[in-house]
Amino acid sequence: MTExxxxxxxxxxxxxxxxxxxxxxxxNLSDEDLYTxxxxxxxxxxxxxxxxxxxxxxxxxxxxLGDRLYPSLDxxxxxxxxxxxxxxxxxxxxxxxxxxxxxxxxxxxxxLSAEEWFQRHNSVSEEDFVKxxxxxxLNVLMSRTNHLAYHLGQLVLVKKG
Amino acid sequence: MTExxxxxxxxxxxxxxxxxxxxxxxxNLSDEDLYTxxxxxxxxxxxxxxxxxxxxxxxxxxxxLGDRLYPSLDxxxxxxxxxxxxxxxxxxxxxxxxxxxxxxxxxxxxxLSAEEWFQRHNSVSEEDFVKxxxxxxLNVLMSRTNHLAYHLGQLVLVKKG
Numbered sequence: 001m002t003e004x005x006x007x008x009x010x011x012x013x014x015x016x017x018x019x020x021x022x023x024x025x026x027x028n029l030s031d032e033d034l035y036t037x038x039x040x041x042x043x044x045x046x047x048x049x050x051x052x053x054x055x056x057x058x059x060x061x062x063x064x065l066g067d068r069l070y071p072s073l074d075x076x077x078x079x080x081x082x083x084x085x086x087x088x089x090x091x092x093x094x095x096x097x098x099x100x101x102x103x104x105x106x107x108x109x110x111x112l113s114a115e116e117w118f119q120r121h122n123s124v125s126e127e128d129f130v131k132x133x134x135x136x137x138l139n140v141l142m143s144r145t146n147h148l149a150y151h152l153g154q155l156v157l158v159k160k161g
Numbered sequence: 162m163t164e165x166x167x168x169x170x171x172x173x174x175x176x177x178x179x180x181x182x183x184x185x186x187x188x189n190l191s192d193e194d195l196y197t198x199x200x201x202x203x204x205x206x207x208x209x210x211x212x213x214x215x216x217x218x219x220x221x222x223x224x225x226l227g228d229r230l231y232p233s234l235d236x237x238x239x240x241x242x243x244x245x246x247x248x249x250x251x252x253x254x255x256x257x258x259x260x261x262x263x264x265x266x267x268x269x270x271x272x273l274s275a276e277e278w279f280q281r282h283n284s285v286s287e288e289d290f291v292k293x294x295x296x297x298x299l300n301v302l303m304s305r306t307n308h309l310a311y312h313l314g315q316l317v318l319v320k321k322g
Binding site for chain 1: 162164165167168170171172174175179199200201202203279294295299300303304306307308310311312313314315318320
């Protein structure tokens with residue numbers, strides 16, 4: 001195993017671990033539970049489900065892995081806070097989006113070679129990347145793993161009905 | 162910059178970013194706020210402060226960087242859940258432990274060479290490490306960065322008085 005391969009394995013292991021916990025946490029909540037706030041006056045679990053589906057969907061173009069599946073999620077789950085939009089997609093729809101996005105994303109993540117992981121992500125120009133080689137695809141994955149952990153810490157607070 | 166140095170920089174950047182946010186979140190809470198639960202019936206912020214100080218203190222021996230500063234924290238903040246122990250250290254004491262632990266830890270983290278980051282951590286034997294080279298110091302850092310993000314997601318829910 002090369003050094004690059006070793007580091008990619010470490011970062012993918014961390015991602016997989018958090019993803020597994022996130023699937024478990026959402027799977028543990030009933031459709032009704034999803035409408036519960038994580039804490040009084042804070043985001044509802046259903047908002048986090050849509051938010052995380054949107055953020056993971058955004059990883060596809062950011063990692064230069066293809067087009068997005070559900071760009072319409074952003075308007076509700078990224079540009080606006082929870083409760084600003086009256087009508088959300090249903091729990092069944094959002095669970096489907098979440099599952100599909102992660103299936104497509106994970107398949108593409110596993111197909112990248114170690115070398116490809118260290119290529120630039122889409123928000124940095126080729127010129128800047130020469131000076132800032134840490135702005136690579138793997139750095140996006142590590143950042144999104146932390147994002148996942150952050151919201152996971154909130155999801156586990158939801159009281160089951 | 163060698164490949165190893167690049168990985169280390171990426172992982173340390175992620176750690177520094179989460180640490181900065183955690184310092185900000187605790188600094189934002191008054192001593193009184195610390196006694197607030199992150200959500201009804203859940204951990205209080207003061208427990209998270211002690212818990213994170215203990216977990217970071219544990220990183221010193223785990224990373225083979227020296228002895229712990231505050232091993233007595235474990236009994237209250239790792240072995241027991243919040244509210245199981247009646248008398249906690251004061252907010253001032255815990256803030257001091259948290260600051261000291263992270264100062265000592267960060268100084269030692271910055272002193273490691275890229276090569277040293279890829280050496281084994283203390284919970285894996287030299288024999289096993291040959292077969293499982295991902296169980297290195299840097300993997301501990303990445304894991305603790307996610308742990309930090311997880312509890313940070315909870316800390317930001319605390320209502321300020």
